[in-house]
Amino acid sequence: MKPLRPQPPRLAQRFLCWFLRDDLAEEVEGDLEEAFYERLAQTSLFRARLRYWYQVFTYLRPFAIRNSLFTPSTPSAMYQSYFKVGWRNLFRHKGYSFINVGGLAVGMAVALLIGLWSWDEWSFNQHFTHYDRIARVMQNHTFNGEIHTWNSVPMQLGPALREEYGSDFTHVVRSSWTEGHTLAHGETRLTQRGNFMEPGAPDLLSLQMRSGTRNGLADPxxxxxxxxxxxxxxxxxxxxxxxxxxDNQLDVTVTGVYEDLPASTDFAGVGFITPWKLLEPSLPEWIGWGNSWFQTFVQVADPANLQTVSAKIKNLKRNHVDAEEARYEPEVFLHPMRRWHLYNDFKNGVNTGGMIHFVWLFGIIGVFVLLLACINFMNLSTARSERRAKEVGIRKAIGSVRSQLIAQFFSESLLIVLLAFVLALPLVVLVLPGFNQIADKHLSLPWANGYFWALSLGFIVLTGLLAGSYPALFLSSFNPVRVLKGAGWLGTLHGGRFAALPRKALVVVQFTVSVTLIIGTLIVFRQIQFAKNRPLGYDDDGLIQVPIKTDDIHQHYQALRDELLQTGVVDEVAKTDVSVTSTYVTNSGFTWAGKDPNMTDEFVTLRMTPEFGKMIGWQVLEGRDFSADVPSDTAAFLLNEAAVAYMGLEHPVGEAVRWGDNGTYTVIGVVKNLVTQSPYAPIRPMIFINNPDWTSLVNVKLTPQARPHEALSSLETVFKKYDPVNPFEYQFADEEYAKKFGNEERIGTLASLFAGLAILISCLGLFGLAAYAAERRTKEIGIRKVLGASVSHLWQLLSTDFVGLVLIACLIATPLAYYFLHEWLQGYEYRTELSWWIFAVAGAGALVITLLTVSYQTIKAALVNPVNSLRNE
Known part of the structure; x- marks a missing residue:
């Protein structure tokens, strides 16, 4: 038989119509769609002439490659045809399309949210023009063999940098800490956060001036x-x-107004900047190189290398301190602005990371959640493959090559992904306000940013290729002879009992990820609760802290205290230098009997009035508390348990401790350890000092019966009497302590949100697979019911496979989660344990969710009347 001469497409169609008889001509004249294939499968003529038919199409192959019925004449028409077929398939199978599009939309929405959050973290501080050349001056000190890193430095360091290394810097700027100060103009008096900074600050921070100039700070x-x-x-x-x-003392003139600094900077909330010279007169005359109280920022000059300059200034402080201070081996270095936010943790002098760990963590979660949605698409596409098998077989038989089929299935995948992305955008807009509240962010979709749309396009293409890769390669690999045999549709197509292994493996992957996320979320919240339940060593309930903004409070403190106690809502009043929940002041240079001469010490210190210990209810383990009736207590120390162990004192009460040039103090008591810093960190050695003059907070303890709102009104009346100018401001100690858990709670809440969405996506896929399995086994179910099978037995039969897959996922997820969470917990000195029941709860939860997901479809199939399911037989 001679090969047929290539003819125009219409002639080829007519030949096919003639060969299959005229009763099919009308359908062949149109597009060859799935309805046509089903019609072919139903005709006895098709089955009888199958082998000969295939031989005829083999001879048509040279023609078909060039002018196939299924391959339009131009590439644009070809892809248009692909998208048309894909669009029709979407609407023909609405339930599966909803699962595919909905699952991908949720996955893409999660990926977009995490992408926005991650970009906000990565772009922190990039608002500044000289972002890559700005650094904070920091220092390391060695205490008893351990290196401690501080971001505070002596005020003398700035001038020394200018004098000795001026050519290496464009700007050297000394700064106070960002704190609340009282600003007044006319009758308006408000507390605003701001800094005292040197004149180079506006240029260093690239302030965008609305009015005035950046040189405004030149006026002192x-x-x-x-x-x-x-x-x-x-x-x-x-x-x-x-x-x-x-601050009711300094008259200043407004010389400039700058645009508010973005929330994604370390200087967000700086409401004003005023000259450093205004601060200098209020500083003690004795302040020197040993007092690290301030910040210093620098801009490295071009073309100097930041690391090289950092190495050059390493010994700057050591060259200016005395021999005693030099024993602590001070080293100065530059911490680049690009690392302030993400790499702000130091351990033993080494930068160990920081927020970057959470950025990578959520990035990985985003990838996995999107992968789960893509797995749904893969599973449902391949599970329903026999519905496309006839189409693939005929396309191949008349000349379509595999690359064309792969292109078609990728086109359909891209169409679904594009629809999912269009749906994901309003989902993101809808949830962003709540997401911002949880994450403490100000995120929004950058609609006008060209880079966003370019990245989105790449995101769509990448997701489409990822989701469509397995279905495209799988469906395009069908052998047309085996597919078109007619009687052996399922047996020849699925390739035996191992054909479902890829789908089962993907389901296991889905639930492995989901169960791991559930376990991780449980551990995060357990760690937070563990730290919250840590005994504080004092009672912070009803403890209010009021900052002292005027010397009038110090001068009339006793009268203020008496009037507060007379209100009937106050139990006790005391002053401290810092909050008991945030003790950041440290001191060194202490000497005691038996101290190793080579030991370099460091203690946390808290100055107070004698009533403070009684007010917070701390426990005195040895000796006695401070007393206002004992004047010599101003030369006395109280130690915590950690300090006693640190100093190696067996009988601390009565020991003499010399504090550099400050004199000799006597230890009069030991108190139980207090949690005054991080709730996750070990208790540090601490010294309590009776020093009423060096204080900045009034601490007020309310009575248990006091109603906070009414009590605050009474307190404000008394404070306004002694400080009528400044606004009455206060903080509840327990609320300030609760803020220490803010970061972990945000991470835990976000993790639980993403874990829930991962489970939702996995269950969507499981729901679709259960529906498909029930559909395929409809006749089997009908026969079993006729033979007497109960609904519960059929439910068990259809659910067993899915439960087995989830059990396998739990077995894989448990060691994975244990390994990663164990490593994560090592970052906390005070940490919870990985209890077995957490893994059991997560596994049981996954099983219950699986059963609830598949039960609807399985019970629905089991309840079908066998007469209806077996009617065609």
Whole structure:
């Protein structure tokens, strides 16, 4: 038989119509779609002439490759045909399309949210023009063999950098810490957060000036306001040249207004900047190189290398301190701005990371959640493969090559992914407000950013290729002879009992990821609760802290205390230098009997009035507490248990401790350890000092019966009497302590959210597979019911496979989760244990969710009347 001469497509169609008889001509004249294939399968003529038919199409192959019925004449028409077929398949199988599109939409929405969050973290501080050349000056000190890293430095360090290494820096800027100060103009008096900084600060921070110039700080009595602070004080009035009062003492003139700094910077919330010279007169005359109280920022000059400059200034402080201070081996270094936010943790002098760990963690979670959605698409596409098998067989028989079929299935995948992305965008918009509240962010979709759309396009293509890769390669690999045999559709197509292994493996992967996320979420919240339940060693309930903003409070403290106690809502009043929940002041240079001469010590210190210990209810283990009736207690120390162990004292009460040039103090008592810093860290050695003059907070303990709202009103009345100028501000100690868990709680909440979505996506896929399995086994179920099988037996029969897969996933997830969570917990000195029941609860939860997911479809199939399911037989 001679090969047929290539003819135009219409002639080829007519030949096919003639060969299959005229009663099919009308359908062949149109597009060859699935309905046509099903019609072919139903005709006895098709079955009888199958072998000869295939031989005829073999002779048509040279023609078909060039002018196939299924391959339009131009590439654009070809892809248009692919998308048309894909679109029709979507609407023909609405349930499966909903699962595919919905699952991918949720997965893409999660990936978008995590992408926005991660980008916000990565781009932190990039607002500044010289971001890559700005650094914070930090220092290391060695205490008893352990290196401690501080971000505070002596005030003398800035001038020394300018004098000795001036050519290496464009700017050297000394700064106070960002704190609340009272600003006043006319009758308006508000507390705003701001800094005292040197004149180079506006250029260093690339301030965008609304009015005035960046040189405004050259005037020693000037102030620069942020736009929001200027609006609060002056409204629409021009603020330039206006007089203001700072902290009720300093008169300053507004010389500039700058745009508010973004939330994604370390200087967010800086409402004003005023000259450093205004701060200097209030500093003690004795402050020197040994007092690290301030910050110093630098901008490295071009073309100097930041690491090289950091190495050059290493010994700057050591060269300016005395021999005693040099024993602590001070080393100065530059910490680049690009690492401030993500790499802010130091351990033993080494930068060990920080938020970067969570960025990578959520990035991995985002990839896995999207992968789960892609697995749904793969599983449902391959599980329902016999519905496309006839189409593939005929396309191959008349000349379609495998690459064309792969292109078609990838086109359908991209169409579904594109629809999912279009659905994901409004989902993200809908949940962003709540997500921002949980994550403490100000994220939004950058609609006008070209890079966003370019990345989105790449995201769509990558997801489409990932989701469609397995179905495209699997479906395009069918052998047309085996597919078109007619009687052996299922047996020849699925390749035996091992054909379902890939789908089962993907289901196991889905639930392995989901169960791991569930276990991780449980451990995170357990660690948070473990730290919250840690005994504080004191009672912070009803403890209010009021900052002292005027010397009038110090001068009339006793009268203030008496009036507060007379209100009837106050149990006790005491002053401290810092909050008991955030003791950050450390001191060294202590000497005691038996101390190793080579030991370099460091203690946390807390200065207070004698009533403080009684007020918070600490426990005195040895000796006695401070007493206002014993004047010599101003030369006495109280130690915590950690300090006694650190000093190696067997009988600490009565021991003499010399504190450098401050004199000799006597230990009068030992108190139980207090948690005054991180709730996750071990207790540090601590010394309590009776020093009423060096205090900055008034601590008020409310009575148990007091109603907070009414009590605060009474407190405000008394404080306003002695400080009528400043606004009454306060903090509850327990609320301040609760903020220490904020970061972990946000991470835990986000992790639980993503774990829930991962389970949802996995269950969507499981629901689709259960529906498909029930559909395929409809006749089997009918026969079993006729033979007497009960609904419960059929439910068990159809659910067993899925339960087995989830059990395998739990067995894989348990050691994986244990390994990674054990490593994560090692970062906390005070940490919970990995109890077995957490893994059991997670596994049991996954099994219950699986049974609930598949039960609807299995019970529905089991309840079908066998008469209906066996009607065609």
């Amino acid at each position: 009595h000037s102030i620069l306001l942020s736009a929001s602070v200027a609006q609060a004080f002056f409204g629409e009035e021009d603020p330039l040249g206006q007089l203001m009062q700072l």
